[in-house]
Amino acid sequence: MAAAPLFDLKDRAYIVTGAGRGIGAELAAGLAEAGACVAIAGRTAADCEKVASSIAAKGGRAIAVPFDARDEAQCAALIAEAERAFGRLDGAVVNHGIGLHRDALDTTRDEFANMLDGNLTSYFLMCRELGRRWVAEGRPGSIVLMSSNASFLAYDELAAYGVSKAGVDQLCRQLAAEWARHGIRVNAIGPGYMTASMKGIESIYDAPEVKAKILPKIPAGRYGALRELLGATVYLLSDEAGYTTGQYLAIDGGYSLI
Numbered sequence: 001m002a003a004a005p006l007f008d009l010k011d012r013a014y015i016v017t018g019a020g021r022g023i024g025a026e027l028a029a030g031l032a033e034a035g036a037c038v039a040i041a042g043r044t045a046a047d048c049e050k051v052a053s054s055i056a057a058k059g060g061r062a063i064a065v066p067f068d069a070r071d072e073a074q075c076a077a078l079i080a081e082a083e084r085a086f087g088r089l090d091g092a093v094v095n096h097g098i099g100l101h102r103d104a105l106d107t108t109r110d111e112f113a114n115m116l117d118g119n120l121t122s123y124f125l126m127c128r129e130l131g132r133r134w135v136a137e138g139r140p141g142s143i144v145l146m147s148s149n150a151s152f153l154a155y156d157e158l159a160a161y162g163v164s165k166a167g168v169d170q171l172c173r174q175l176a177a178e179w180a181r182h183g184i185r186v187n188a189i190g191p192g193y194m195t196a197s198m199k200g201i202e203s204i205y206d207a208p209e210v211k212a213k214i215l216p217k218i219p220a221g222r223y224g225a226l227r228e229l230l231g232a233t234v235y236l237l238s239d240e241a242g243y244t245t246g247q248y249l250a251i252d253g254g255y256s257l258i
Contacts, residue, residue, distance in 0.1 A: 007238040010035030013086035014237065015078060017069055017126065018096030020047025022196045023146065026226035027093055027233050032060030034234055039082040040064045042096065061086075069096050069122035075129040089133070091142035091237045094126050101204060104159035112160045119164035124171060127186065131179055140183030142237045145172050147190040147248065149256045165190075169248055176246030185245040187236045192252020194224045220253030 014031055018024035020042035028038045032055045040048045040055075040062055048064035055062040063085045067074040083089045098118040100111060127143055134141040150158050151165035172188040179186065193205060193214060204210060205223070215221060232249055235241050250256050 007234050007240055008035065009234060009238060011037070012090040012237075013037040013039070013082060013088050014090060015039040015041055015082050015092040017041045017067075017078075017092070017094050018146075019051055019093075020044050021051075023191070023194070023226055023229060024093070024095040025051045027095065027230060028062070029055055029060075030227070030230035030234065031093075031237075032058070032062060036090075037061040037086040038063075039078065039085065041067050041069075041078050043068055069094075069126055070117055072125045072129065075126045076133075079129055079133050083133075089130075089141070091144070092126070092130055093144045093146065093233060093237075094123050095146040096122065097146065100160050101157045102160065103157050107160050112163075115160040115164045116167070119161070120167040120171070123168055127171065127175055131175070131182075131184060134184055135179075135182050141185070142241070143175075143184070143186045144233055144236050145186065145188040147172070147188040149190045149192045149250050149252045151190060151248075153256055172248065173246045180245055185236075185241065187241070187245060188248045189229060189232055189236070190248055190250045190252065190256075191229060192224060192250065192255040193218060194226060194229075196226055217258070218253045218255045219257065222253065224251060224253055 009031060014036050016024050016028040016038055019028040019040040028040055028051055032038050040052045042048045045066040048066055052062040052064040065078050065081050067078045069075060100115055123145060130143060145168050147168045148165040150162040151169045169188055172186050176186040229251055232251060
């Protein structure tokens with residue numbers, strides 16, 4: 001009898017938040033290619049429907065679930081909807097988020113609070129609801145949190161954003177330590193400069209004068225393709241990563257090395 005292929009996600013079911021565009025849409029499509037059922041979750045219903053329809057057109061199985069991750073009731077409802085649709089829920093990629101380019105001197109209290117709410121508190125709420133569900137059901141699960149190398153590197157005009165992502169890294173470690181006994185794993189991926197940026201700052205890094213300053217600082221000499229985040233995500237969700245938890249993996253072309 002042939003052994004199952006490595007990193008096999010066939011018939012597994014996952015939620016991907018922030019999946020209406022960018023990294024989330026790419027990862028959702030990749031998980032579907034790996035055989036998984038995927039709940040496409042995000043704030044814009046039309047974007048989620050478009051991604052889900054694209055997956056279905058290629059023979060995959062996906063549902064679109066509009067939600068606001070800052071609302072704990074909506075987080076719980078998303079999880080329940082994914083379980084109803086697929087009959088199971090094996091994990092989630094918590095990927096939603098917002099960006100802000102602002103000098104710390106000019107960042108308002110409301111902007112700082114909004115960054116924490118959108119990038120950190122909402123991650124906690126989503127993870128907490130997943131953990132509650134799995135513990136109550138006596139099921140294992142795997143969570144991948146989308147962080148950033150700005151979580152441990154200092155960039156100009158990213159004080160609020162960097163602090164929010166540093167919190168994501170510690171949330172990863174804390175939940176991993178608390179929930180390992182329940183069979184729940186939590187890991188984080190930290191992208192560097194990628195070919196698509198989060199909503200609100202899409203055009204900043206594509207400006208020729210900005211790229212001219214950034215590219216020499218990346219050992220790989222280029223921005224990362226969104227697809228290059230998929231392998232690590234599939235691994236961390238798969239059974240092959242069963243002894244891997246509380247880890248942060250930078251995927252940044254070597255930027256954080258120098």
